[in-house]
Amino acid sequence: NAGVTQTPKFQVLKTGQSMTLQCAQDMNHNSMYWYRQDPGMGLRLIYYSASEGTTDKGEVPNGYNVSRLNKREFSLRLESAAPSQTSVYFCASSEPGLAGFIGELFFGEGSRLTVL
């Protein structure tokens, strides 16, 4: 079972370049998320999509845009990359858990991005 698939796994960019991280899930989940993980910090939510056609900002949305292309796919775009965006990016999906609160998150393997 593929679960959540992210591409690319590794990318090196120069400051000012743009790129899109792709994410797809095959579990028919409604909710999808993009997180970034930096050393010594917890995962921080960039954007999320509660359902197809909706997106909302998380904790650290500046410098990013997202597209929920359909129920399966949720992409993250860096329009003008900056060194501060060097990080590991994780896509995740979920269904509601108990009492409608967020349930288990299923993560992709991560995308390691370096901005020079």
Next chain:
Amino acid sequence: RKEVEQDPGPFNVPEGATVAFNCTYSNSASQSFFWYRQDCRKEPKLLMSVYSSGNEDGRFTAQLNRASQYISLLIRDSKLSDSATYLCVVNDGRYNKLIFGAGTRLAVHP
């Protein structure tokens, strides 16, 4: 104050030891609580949810103290394969936002 705080460790323990991790959270409206495990350079995976009554899964026991806003994870009879970073995760009172602690690193040695 961070919303979810964990001791970063590392905790270096011998095989067979019992080890406990603690986590505090700041939002009294939080309703769901989890422990995730993250191996080096891998994605996080759910270890267990934490329920008000406490819960156990084999060698792992999780407890929640709402009054003190405190979550714990106890690992008994540690195995080499338990070496990983353990992430405390709490929801922020809204449905679709989880707050992750920075993680506690565990290293189990022979």
